[in-house]
Amino acid sequence: MFVKPASAASALFAGPFALATLSAPDGPAFPALVTPDAQVADLRAAFEDDRLTVRDLLEGWETALPRLRALAEDAGSTRPLAGFRVHAPVEPRQVFQSGANYRQHVIDLHVAHRAPGDDRPEEERRAEAAGIMDRRAAEDLPYVFIGLPSAITGPYDDVVLPAWAEKPDWELELAVVIGRPAHQVPxxxxxxxxxxxxxxxxxxxxxxxxxxxxxxxxxxxxxxxxAPGFTPLGPWIVPAESLPETGDLRLTLKLNGETMQDESTKDMIFDVARMVSYASQSARLLPGDLVLTGSPAGNGMHWGRLLRDGDVMEGSVTGLGVQRTRCVAETS
Structure with a gap:
C-alpha cells in the first residue's frame, strides 16, 4: 500500500526516526530508516550488508542505535516513502500475548460472555468482574500466553477472515519490541x-x-x-528513547470510520515493565520478540458488531503512527 507523506504539521511518528521493513514493487524486502517527514534510507547500504534485516539490527541494538541516531541526522541519499510497500516491521521468533490487562475491557468481556443460565443483573456481573480484576492487581498476577509469528501480517495488508470464524473481533494493542535478551529480569x-x-x-x-x-x-x-494474518503489525518500530513514557498513550481503533476503541494505557492493570518482567520469568525473550500488552475496552463483543467482509479497521497509538487493514472473507 502507498503511504501518503506527512504534512509539516503531522509527523508519521514520535522522535527523529523509526525502523521499517519496506520493498519496492517486485523488489526484495529491506530494512529502512524512516524519518517523520516520510523519507527513507536503505539500511543495507548504510550498514554495508545486503542481507541485513531489522531483526539483525535488534540483535546488535546497543551498537546499532548510535549509528541509527547519526543516520537520522545525516541520512545522505533518501527517497520518498510513497511508492514503497510497508511490511510488518520485524519477523519475531516469539510472540508473547497479554490477556485481561485492561480493567474495563475485561469487565465488558465478562458481561458479554455470560454463561448459559446466568440470569443475574448486569450490574452484579460487572461488580463481580471488577472484584476479580482488583484481586489480580493486588496479587500481582499478569496473564501471558504464546502467539504464532505466522499470524503476523503487514500494517496495510488485507486480513482474511477464515470461513470457520463465526465471531472475528478486533483488539488493538501496544506492542513491545525486545532489543536485548531477557530472562528472569526484575x-x-x-x-x-x-x-x-x-x-x-x-x-x-x-x-x-x-x-x-x-x-x-x-x-x-x-x-x-x-489464523494467518490475524496479527497486523506496524507500520514502524519507534525506539523506546523516543517514547519514554508509555503510561498514558491513546489507543484508538476505528471501524469503517466509526470509533470503537478509544482508551489510554492508564487503564492497564500491569504496565509495560511488569509484562516484560513477567514473561521473562518463564521464557527467554530474544531480540525482535514481541510482548503484546493487552487491548482496551471497545471490542466487537461489547458493541454487538463483529468483523465482516469489506470492513476497514484503522488503528493508531500515540507516537506510533496508524495502520489500516481491510477484512476479506475467505473464498474456497
Missing part, C-alpha cells in the same frame, strides 16, 4: 531490554476462545487467535 530492569514499540491488532475469533467440548481445558488460543 521489573526495575525490564525496560533496559526494550528496543522500541509498535502497533498490533490481535484479532480473535470469540466463538472459539473457549473449548465448549471440554470446559476443563479452558481457552483455545491456537484456534481463536492464530
Amino acid at each position: 521489573v526495575a530492569q525490564a525496560l533496559d531490554h526494550v528496543a522500541g514499540y509498535t502497533i498490533a491488532n490481535d484479532l480473535t475469533d470469540r466463538a472459539t476462545v473457549f473449548r465448549r467440548d471440554m470446559p476443563q481445558i479452558g481457552t483455545d488460543w491456537l484456534r481463536s487467535k492464530n
Whole structure:
C-alpha cells in the first residue's frame, strides 16, 4: 500500500526516526530508516550488508542505535516513502500475548460472555468482574500466553477472515519490541531490554476462545487467535528513547470510520515493565520478540458488531503512527 507523506504539521511518528521493513514493487524486502517527514534510507547500504534485516539490527541494538541516531541526522541519499510497500516491521521468533490487562475491557468481556443460565443483573456481573480484576492487581498476577509469528501480517495488508470464524473481533494493542535478551529480569530492569514499540491488532475469533467440548481445558488460543494474518503489525518500530513514557498513550481503533476503541494505557492493570518482567520469568525473550500488552475496552463483543467482509479497521497509538487493514472473507 502507498503511504501518503506527512504534512509539516503531522509527523508519521514520535522522535527523529523509526525502523521499517519496506520493498519496492517486485523488489526484495529491506530494512529502512524512516524519518517523520516520510523519507527513507536503505539500511543495507548504510550498514554495508545486503542481507541485513531489522531483526539483525535488534540483535546488535546497543551498537546499532548510535549509528541509527547519526543516520537520522545525516541520512545522505533518501527517497520518498510513497511508492514503497510497508511490511510488518520485524519477523519475531516469539510472540508473547497479554490477556485481561485492561480493567474495563475485561469487565465488558465478562458481561458479554455470560454463561448459559446466568440470569443475574448486569450490574452484579460487572461488580463481580471488577472484584476479580482488583484481586489480580493486588496479587500481582499478569496473564501471558504464546502467539504464532505466522499470524503476523503487514500494517496495510488485507486480513482474511477464515470461513470457520463465526465471531472475528478486533483488539488493538501496544506492542513491545525486545532489543536485548531477557530472562528472569526484575521489573526495575525490564525496560533496559526494550528496543522500541509498535502497533498490533490481535484479532480473535470469540466463538472459539473457549473449548465448549471440554470446559476443563479452558481457552483455545491456537484456534481463536492464530489464523494467518490475524496479527497486523506496524507500520514502524519507534525506539523506546523516543517514547519514554508509555503510561498514558491513546489507543484508538476505528471501524469503517466509526470509533470503537478509544482508551489510554492508564487503564492497564500491569504496565509495560511488569509484562516484560513477567514473561521473562518463564521464557527467554530474544531480540525482535514481541510482548503484546493487552487491548482496551471497545471490542466487537461489547458493541454487538463483529468483523465482516469489506470492513476497514484503522488503528493508531500515540507516537506510533496508524495502520489500516481491510477484512476479506475467505473464498474456497
